[in-house]
Amino acid sequence: MEQSTSEPPQKTFNCQLCGLSSPFTYYGQKPPNTRAIVLLEECYVTKDPFSPDREKFLVLGSNCSLCGMCVCVASECSLFYTKRFCMQCVNKHLDQFPHxxxxxxxxKKPGSRAAVS
Ligand SMILES: [Zn+2]
Ligand SMILES: [Zn+2]
Incomplete structure:
Protein backbone atom coordinates (compact mmCIF):
# COMPACT_ATOMS: atom_id res chain seq x y z
CA MET A 1 0.00 0.00 0.00
CA GLU A 2 1.44 3.33 -1.05
CA GLN A 3 0.63 6.12 1.34
CA SER A 4 0.91 9.77 0.52
CA THR A 5 3.68 11.73 2.20
CA SER A 6 1.27 13.45 4.56
CA GLU A 7 1.86 10.80 7.20
CA PRO A 8 5.32 10.93 8.71
CA PRO A 9 7.12 7.60 8.73
CA GLN A 10 6.73 5.86 12.04
CA LYS A 11 9.80 6.09 14.18
CA THR A 12 10.96 2.88 15.74
CA PHE A 13 12.83 2.29 18.94
CA ASN A 14 15.34 -0.54 18.80
CA CYS A 15 17.08 -1.94 21.83
CA GLN A 16 20.60 -2.76 20.77
CA LEU A 17 21.02 -5.39 23.46
CA CYS A 18 17.89 -7.53 23.37
CA GLY A 19 16.59 -6.48 19.98
CA LEU A 20 13.28 -5.17 21.25
CA SER A 21 11.65 -3.13 18.54
CA SER A 22 8.65 -0.91 19.04
CA PRO A 23 7.33 2.26 17.48
CA PHE A 24 7.65 5.31 19.69
CA THR A 25 5.80 8.58 19.57
CA TYR A 26 8.11 10.86 21.47
CA TYR A 27 11.73 11.23 22.54
CA GLY A 28 12.58 13.60 25.35
CA GLN A 29 11.92 14.44 28.94
CA LYS A 30 8.40 15.78 28.84
CA PRO A 31 5.89 13.69 26.93
CA PRO A 32 3.12 15.63 25.21
CA ASN A 33 -0.43 15.45 26.54
CA THR A 34 0.79 14.94 30.05
CA ARG A 35 0.10 17.53 32.66
CA ALA A 36 2.98 17.60 35.08
CA ILE A 37 5.20 14.74 34.16
CA VAL A 38 8.87 15.41 33.68
CA LEU A 39 10.96 12.32 33.27
CA LEU A 40 14.32 11.90 34.96
CA GLU A 41 16.02 11.35 31.66
CA GLU A 42 15.44 11.80 27.97
CA CYS A 43 13.80 8.63 26.81
CA TYR A 44 11.73 7.00 24.16
CA VAL A 45 8.08 7.15 25.00
CA THR A 46 5.00 5.68 23.43
CA LYS A 47 1.34 6.03 24.23
CA ASP A 48 0.03 3.16 26.30
CA PRO A 49 -1.93 1.14 23.74
CA PHE A 50 -3.91 -0.59 26.46
CA SER A 51 -5.18 2.55 28.10
CA PRO A 52 -7.80 4.98 26.79
CA ASP A 53 -6.30 7.60 29.07
CA ARG A 54 -4.37 10.06 26.92
CA GLU A 55 -1.93 10.77 29.70
CA LYS A 56 -0.88 7.19 30.05
CA PHE A 57 2.38 6.41 28.36
CA LEU A 58 5.09 3.82 28.42
CA VAL A 59 8.80 4.42 28.61
CA LEU A 60 10.46 2.11 26.14
CA GLY A 61 14.08 2.92 26.73
CA SER A 62 16.80 5.47 26.49
CA ASN A 63 20.37 6.07 25.41
CA CYS A 64 23.22 4.95 27.60
CA SER A 65 24.81 8.01 29.16
CA LEU A 66 28.28 6.57 28.61
CA CYS A 67 28.34 4.92 25.21
CA GLY A 68 25.13 6.30 23.74
CA MET A 69 23.79 2.90 22.87
CA CYS A 70 20.04 2.63 22.58
CA VAL A 71 18.73 0.31 25.29
CA CYS A 72 15.33 -0.62 26.65
CA VAL A 73 14.34 -0.28 30.30
CA ALA A 74 14.35 -4.03 30.97
CA SER A 75 16.60 -4.89 33.89
CA GLU A 76 18.69 -7.18 31.64
CA CYS A 77 19.45 -4.30 29.29
CA SER A 78 19.94 -1.18 31.35
CA LEU A 79 20.14 0.31 34.78
CA PHE A 80 19.04 3.71 35.95
CA TYR A 81 21.29 5.12 38.63
CA THR A 82 21.18 8.92 38.42
CA LYS A 83 21.63 8.33 34.70
CA ARG A 84 20.88 5.55 32.25
CA PHE A 85 23.58 2.94 31.78
CA CYS A 86 23.49 0.00 29.41
CA MET A 87 24.42 -3.34 30.93
CA GLN A 88 27.68 -3.43 28.98
CA CYS A 89 28.82 -0.21 30.63
CA VAL A 90 27.46 -1.32 34.00
CA ASN A 91 29.57 -4.46 33.84
CA LYS A 92 32.59 -2.50 32.67
CA HIS A 93 32.34 0.02 35.49
CA LEU A 94 30.71 -2.14 38.10
CA ASP A 95 33.25 -1.19 40.75
CA GLN A 96 32.17 2.44 40.46
CA PHE A 97 28.59 1.68 41.40
CA PRO A 98 27.58 1.53 45.05
CA HIS A 99 27.63 -1.84 46.77
CA LYS A 108 19.64 -10.93 39.23
CA LYS A 109 22.29 -13.11 37.67
CA PRO A 110 22.27 -16.40 39.55
CA GLY A 111 24.56 -18.15 37.09
CA SER A 112 27.22 -15.47 36.83
CA ARG A 113 29.11 -16.52 39.91
CA ALA A 114 29.95 -19.95 38.54
CA ALA A 115 31.81 -18.40 35.62
CA VAL A 116 34.25 -16.61 37.88
CA SER A 117 37.09 -18.41 39.77
ZN1 LIG B 1 16.50 -4.51 25.72
ZN1 LIG C 1 26.72 1.97 27.53
Missing amino acids: QIQAELAK
Whole structure:
Protein backbone atom coordinates (compact mmCIF):
# COMPACT_ATOMS: atom_id res chain seq x y z
CA MET A 1 0.00 0.00 0.00
CA GLU A 2 1.44 3.33 -1.05
CA GLN A 3 0.63 6.12 1.34
CA SER A 4 0.91 9.77 0.52
CA THR A 5 3.68 11.73 2.20
CA SER A 6 1.27 13.45 4.56
CA GLU A 7 1.86 10.80 7.20
CA PRO A 8 5.32 10.93 8.71
CA PRO A 9 7.12 7.60 8.73
CA GLN A 10 6.73 5.86 12.04
CA LYS A 11 9.80 6.09 14.18
CA THR A 12 10.96 2.88 15.74
CA PHE A 13 12.83 2.29 18.94
CA ASN A 14 15.34 -0.54 18.80
CA CYS A 15 17.08 -1.94 21.83
CA GLN A 16 20.60 -2.76 20.77
CA LEU A 17 21.02 -5.39 23.46
CA CYS A 18 17.89 -7.53 23.37
CA GLY A 19 16.59 -6.48 19.98
CA LEU A 20 13.28 -5.17 21.25
CA SER A 21 11.65 -3.13 18.54
CA SER A 22 8.65 -0.91 19.04
CA PRO A 23 7.33 2.26 17.48
CA PHE A 24 7.65 5.31 19.69
CA THR A 25 5.80 8.58 19.57
CA TYR A 26 8.11 10.86 21.47
CA TYR A 27 11.73 11.23 22.54
CA GLY A 28 12.58 13.60 25.35
CA GLN A 29 11.92 14.44 28.94
CA LYS A 30 8.40 15.78 28.84
CA PRO A 31 5.89 13.69 26.93
CA PRO A 32 3.12 15.63 25.21
CA ASN A 33 -0.43 15.45 26.54
CA THR A 34 0.79 14.94 30.05
CA ARG A 35 0.10 17.53 32.66
CA ALA A 36 2.98 17.60 35.08
CA ILE A 37 5.20 14.74 34.16
CA VAL A 38 8.87 15.41 33.68
CA LEU A 39 10.96 12.32 33.27
CA LEU A 40 14.32 11.90 34.96
CA GLU A 41 16.02 11.35 31.66
CA GLU A 42 15.44 11.80 27.97
CA CYS A 43 13.80 8.63 26.81
CA TYR A 44 11.73 7.00 24.16
CA VAL A 45 8.08 7.15 25.00
CA THR A 46 5.00 5.68 23.43
CA LYS A 47 1.34 6.03 24.23
CA ASP A 48 0.03 3.16 26.30
CA PRO A 49 -1.93 1.14 23.74
CA PHE A 50 -3.91 -0.59 26.46
CA SER A 51 -5.18 2.55 28.10
CA PRO A 52 -7.80 4.98 26.79
CA ASP A 53 -6.30 7.60 29.07
CA ARG A 54 -4.37 10.06 26.92
CA GLU A 55 -1.93 10.77 29.70
CA LYS A 56 -0.88 7.19 30.05
CA PHE A 57 2.38 6.41 28.36
CA LEU A 58 5.09 3.82 28.42
CA VAL A 59 8.80 4.42 28.61
CA LEU A 60 10.46 2.11 26.14
CA GLY A 61 14.08 2.92 26.73
CA SER A 62 16.80 5.47 26.49
CA ASN A 63 20.37 6.07 25.41
CA CYS A 64 23.22 4.95 27.60
CA SER A 65 24.81 8.01 29.16
CA LEU A 66 28.28 6.57 28.61
CA CYS A 67 28.34 4.92 25.21
CA GLY A 68 25.13 6.30 23.74
CA MET A 69 23.79 2.90 22.87
CA CYS A 70 20.04 2.63 22.58
CA VAL A 71 18.73 0.31 25.29
CA CYS A 72 15.33 -0.62 26.65
CA VAL A 73 14.34 -0.28 30.30
CA ALA A 74 14.35 -4.03 30.97
CA SER A 75 16.60 -4.89 33.89
CA GLU A 76 18.69 -7.18 31.64
CA CYS A 77 19.45 -4.30 29.29
CA SER A 78 19.94 -1.18 31.35
CA LEU A 79 20.14 0.31 34.78
CA PHE A 80 19.04 3.71 35.95
CA TYR A 81 21.29 5.12 38.63
CA THR A 82 21.18 8.92 38.42
CA LYS A 83 21.63 8.33 34.70
CA ARG A 84 20.88 5.55 32.25
CA PHE A 85 23.58 2.94 31.78
CA CYS A 86 23.49 0.00 29.41
CA MET A 87 24.42 -3.34 30.93
CA GLN A 88 27.68 -3.43 28.98
CA CYS A 89 28.82 -0.21 30.63
CA VAL A 90 27.46 -1.32 34.00
CA ASN A 91 29.57 -4.46 33.84
CA LYS A 92 32.59 -2.50 32.67
CA HIS A 93 32.34 0.02 35.49
CA LEU A 94 30.71 -2.14 38.10
CA ASP A 95 33.25 -1.19 40.75
CA GLN A 96 32.17 2.44 40.46
CA PHE A 97 28.59 1.68 41.40
CA PRO A 98 27.58 1.53 45.05
CA HIS A 99 27.63 -1.84 46.77
CA GLN A 100 23.86 -1.82 46.94
CA ILE A 101 23.63 -1.76 43.16
CA GLN A 102 26.33 -4.38 42.81
CA ALA A 103 24.45 -6.65 45.19
CA GLU A 104 21.20 -6.16 43.30
CA LEU A 105 22.87 -7.07 40.04
CA ALA A 106 24.49 -10.13 41.56
CA LYS A 107 21.07 -11.28 42.72
CA LYS A 108 19.64 -10.93 39.23
CA LYS A 109 22.29 -13.11 37.67
CA PRO A 110 22.27 -16.40 39.55
CA GLY A 111 24.56 -18.15 37.09
CA SER A 112 27.22 -15.47 36.83
CA ARG A 113 29.11 -16.52 39.91
CA ALA A 114 29.95 -19.95 38.54
CA ALA A 115 31.81 -18.40 35.62
CA VAL A 116 34.25 -16.61 37.88
CA SER A 117 37.09 -18.41 39.77
ZN1 LIG B 1 16.50 -4.51 25.72
ZN1 LIG C 1 26.72 1.97 27.53
